[in-house]
Amino acid sequence: MYSLTLxxxxxxxxxxxxxxxxxxxxxxxxxxxRQPWPTSGKVPALLxxxxxxxxxxxxxxxxxATSPLVGRAHAAMGAAMRDPTLRFWAVxxxxxxxxxxxxxxxGYALAKRGDDATARFRRAALFSGFALLSFLVATPWPWRAVGRPLFGGM
Incomplete structure (x- = not known):
């Protein structure tokens, strides 16, 4: 199950x-x-x-929950915090x-509120942008010490 999920x-x-x-x-x-907000109330790309x-x-x-690496880290969390690889995966x-x-x-919830389309798009852009940045930081890119293949399982 772990291999398929990963x-x-x-x-x-x-x-x-x-x-x-x-x-x-x-x-x-x-x-x-300064485009108008869609009359449907939804922006498909955001959804x-x-x-x-x-x-x-x-x-x-x-x-x-099924990772053996995370399980090992949780068994000895103090030691895991000193190991950059275990700390990355566990925390x-x-x-x-x-x-x-x-x-x-x-961002999605805030973008649905209000009458000003410009403000709604701005909230959507900023929250989505910061979320994307967070995902990029969280990704174990191959060139990092904790790296994984670009297409795992292949």
């Missing part, structure tokens, strides 16, 4: 990053061009980003990812 989590990362980049682009364009992030969170929680990766998820949800 592989899915690794691949869905790309959906999150691409959807996030598109959401930031669409919201920034709406903000800077796709939100759904992708929620799917990634679900996969991440399952991977975290930093999850913390940065959860911060990103919260930013996406708060």
């Amino acid at each position: 592989t899915l989590h690794s691949h869905v990362r790309w959906l999150v990053l691409i959807a996030g980049a598109i959401a930031v682009f669409v919201a920034s364009r709406g903000w800077l061009r 796709v980003f939100l759904i992708a992030v929620d799917l990634q969170l679900l996969l991440g929680v399952v991977a975290y 930093e990766h999850a913390f940065a990812a959860v911060i990103g998820v919260v930013l996406v949800h708060v």
